[in-house]
Amino acid sequence: MAESVIKVEKISKSFGPVRAVQELSFSVLPAACFGFLGPNGAGKTTMMKMIYGKNTCDRGCRGVMDIFGFDPRSDELAIKNLSGVVPQEDNLDEELNVIQNLMIFARFYNLPGPVARRRITELLEFLELSEKTRSKIRELSGGMKRRLVIARALLNEPRLLILDEPTTGLDPQVRHLIWDKLRHLKRQGTTILLTTHYMEEAFQICDELIIMDKGQAILQGNPRQLLRDNIEPYVLEIMDGQSIDGLVSGDLLDSVRADISHEVSRLYSSQIDDLRRVAAALHSDNYVIRQSNLEDVFLKATGRSLNAAQ
């Protein structure tokens, strides 16, 4: 088994009274995609920023942070030199056009001119932005800006790619395009850290993930494994707030778990036939039986109520 390239042990971070990250530990294998999943305010972004030194961990925090052999507290520049960062907000330089944005960044990495130009041409092609080389940033769509930020993060051929909600607010085509590119990079050996609140995204590209809530890890593991271990495989969703009183009774009480909310009631079971029996007894056909997914795990793990940050 390969040795981990990122080791984080018992790292904490508070902002005033808010404990954003509490004694978080995880490790990441080379060329793996590691995901942080959680509601807004769970501490995902803070953890990512601590890795490249944009946030500092608590004073007196004794935890371990080993990023490719470097500690961000003392070797910030080495970590930044081997990483590419795609922050949550597209912080492109609006005063410069597409190619100038990339050329300026290439200078930050000290890439010689010809190398930078070659690399930029490749990356614009890779992210399907070649036609936009001379466009102003303002003229780009949300999806193009996102791809440009990813291109910028890839300039120095990073071993570690840090992506904070890379596809939030993008349409499905762009999202799938970005996922394809990330899979491609992973195959080439890039290690990827990613935060998201799309379960689909986590399921599609993460080899391992942490479900976080209120700064703590709630569940951790391979997405399929998490699904297998933490949730029944089938769900019956009953819409329109139909009453399910009396539907689950007798032997079904043992095999069916109910999660009732105002509008939608969800019944979970490992036996699809049990759910079909319940559905047959409903008065309306406004229901669906489907396989459970990470979203169900997530909601089960974090609870349905909203926290203050959401």
Next chain:
Amino acid sequence: MPPSNARLYPPLWRRLYSVWFRHMRVYTRHLISNGFPPFLEPLIFLGGIGLGLGDYIGKMDNMPYLEYLATGLLCTAAMWTAAFECSYGTFIRLEFEKVYDGMLAAPITAENLIVGEILWAGTKGVFFSFAVLCVLSLFGILRLPNALIAPFVGFLTGTMFGALSLLITSYVKTINHFNFYMTGLLSPMFFFSGVVFPISKLPPAVYPFAQLLPLTHSVRLLRAVYLVEFDLLLFWNAAYIVIFITLIGFFAVKRLKKRLIN
């Protein structure tokens, strides 16, 4: 095993240079709108003062008044540009455009970023005093080669006001707060630093305060070189400038860093 080439990040001077270069690149992108006004301003001054006020005031401190004012203007041009760049400019990059967040993802530290910013303010000081120098010597108001000291003092002035403005910016919560800085500090400095009249004419109670203002020292330094009249007090002026840049720069870096790295 750490990757062997990770520590091959750009050396310090390279990092500072790349921050400076970013600002240079953005500034020179709009060469007409950014490069023309610095030349226009002294022309306006020439028209306004030369055609009107100049006739009424003959000499100031044994210099023709126009020339006296012109030597002061070499410094105030640098002051204004550096002050605007590192107050409104920095605040916009920090809070609205989020440019620094992007830059800090590259191998650049917050300290590099802030020092690069101060050096850029110094550079703008050079450019703006140079513009005033060109126009006013073309019209024969400033004497050459004496006036060639201007870009050098412009750099010192720009650096001083770059550092000071960044320190102010580190306290500012909304962009409107800069109004206090502009009207409360910079405008009085324009009038009470020996630019328009000698500070020796100030009431004795006010005089020491004028000695505390940074602009006083750059104006005095510049006039001394321009007139080739040296005295021991110049050491105080030079020392003030060096200490001011070091001390204010240190606190600007320390405080602004807290806004960049949380």
